[in-house]
Amino acid sequence: MLIKRSPNGIELPFSSEITPREVFESRRSFIKQLAVGSIAGGALLEMASREAFAQGTPGKLGAKLNPSYSALDKQTAFKDASTYNNFYEFGTGKDDPAHNAHTLKPRPWTVSIEGEIKKPLTLDLDQLLKLAPLEERVYRLRCVEGWSMVIPWVGYSLSELIKKVEPTGNAKYVEFISLADKAQMPGVGSRVLTWPYREGLRMDEAMHPLALLTLGMYGDVLPNQNGAPVRIVTPWKYGFKSAKSIVKIRFVKEQPRTAWNEAAPSEYGFYSNVNPDVDHPRWSQASERRIGEDGFLVRKRKTLMFNGYNDVAPLYAGMDLKKFF
Template identity: 85%
Template sequence: MLIKRSPNGIDLPFPSEITPRALYESRRSFIKQIALGAVGGAALLEMAQREAFAQGTGAKLPAKLNQAYSALDKQTPFKDASSYNNFYEFGTDKSEPARYAGTLKTRPWTVAIEGEVKKPMTLDIDALLKLAPLEERVYRLRCVEGWSMVIPWIGYSFAEIIKKVEPTGNAKYVEFVTLADKKQMPGIGSRVLQWPYTEGLRIDEANHPLALLTLGMYGDVLPNQNGAPVRMVLPWKYGFKSAKSIVKIRFVKDQPRTSWNLSAPSEYGFYSNVNPEVDHPRWSQASERRIGEDGFLSRKRKTLMFNGYNDVASLYAGMDLKKFY
């Protein structure tokens, strides 16, 4: 087993294990105010949630389960869902995001919504949390590499955003732009992708009830390595379509260029719907393994068309989904 050590031979904690200076100083102030009786119960709760949000975990997000959009599959354990991740801004190995994403500062955070809309706006994370009632939805998420998870996400339909900004008749697509900050994201130096990471949807896809603007998982705010503080979750598409750590949403007339399509157009198309009949050039997509449930020696499970979310099939009526992969 290869054990990584620092150049001087001394084992150091990972960045994600180090408490930021601003955070521990805010804790001191928080404790002092408690001792002085300077804050009430509601204020205590808000301060605790803000501190937990700054750490990317631990702030409870009350949300009612939406059974209409909740898979009955066995849920992936949190420890697996938060330690086996694709988030190239923090490294290409599945374990690296959990190790290094502690450098990501999720407050303050704003998302600019612009382009072909009547009401462009910039919303901070608190405004996004309050824009619509939060729901918990248990979604299957299938990744192009052949693995899948079942995660209880918290958020609301992206359609709520669409209603707020009122797209013009020229808005045919929605582009998502994510944070690209070398100081916070060590993987940005990699040339594997063009930065910032961008993704896109047709506007009717973005308006589908399944398209979830996501702010939490497992009853808490999003951990940094899972795309904090705000991301998309599109359960009928391969996982890389669900943009993480979003800072800009643009409504545009022309189909946006997306990061993986730019990097490897023969492997990653714009639509990227889960389709077991279309193989990746280097492997089959007909089967998958469920992380935390299926071992390497277990028989793989069959991959379902649209990942089992057949509600979206009408979006692609008449399209050749082998051509528009």
């Protein structure tokens, strides 16, 4: 599979372009903290990130790189990928998950697989780790807010799990349901979203080999703030389509409700493929800022259709991707 590198764009990034209204004030506070924060403060955040990273199975996962599914882009540093996150269960600020996710307990953990399938299962984390050979894949991840990262994820194609449970002919969609535990997740008490967090894919999307059942990153288990202990990564879609801390996977007949589509249907469609030709109602999607690489006033990169993963284009043949955004 050919993976293209993103060319540099020509637009300057403006925070008002890329920041949702509901979190703008917390973002401004975060940027101010970055500007005046001490070295010690940065070290504490990095230490908290590493501590959360060690909450799951110790040691490396031993996954081998799959070059056929790996972007050639320069990888985002672990420090950036683990301290600049969207994980609303732990707060709306980009640094909130790294500060707050230490309360998440990724073990013991089970995921129930149910619905329109012949073989319902409940799998613990060790069973998930052993269900199929683990691979490392370097995926670009683009956020709807206009920033992107390049992360070495560890997991296997979601289709490996799907084949094990044998969906019936009635299974048209796959729904992912995240943990919603106020005792572990302080953000669940907020009214930002309806909890638990839900996401979904059409069956053919879920079966595409790029859709990754993800159990690690940077060679080890997932840090809490990045969706431990199990999440989905769909690299051709905006980041919010990749459900984190999954506790249930359901195979259903009808298109499932999804968290952001339910919260703001005019802004977040069910499909949510990366499409530079479809602007968010409050900002352009034509360009992006690569975290850890581009300075705040450096020119942006041009956003690529499907985030550069053109292998998925046949899934949407004949669809109006401005209508089904």
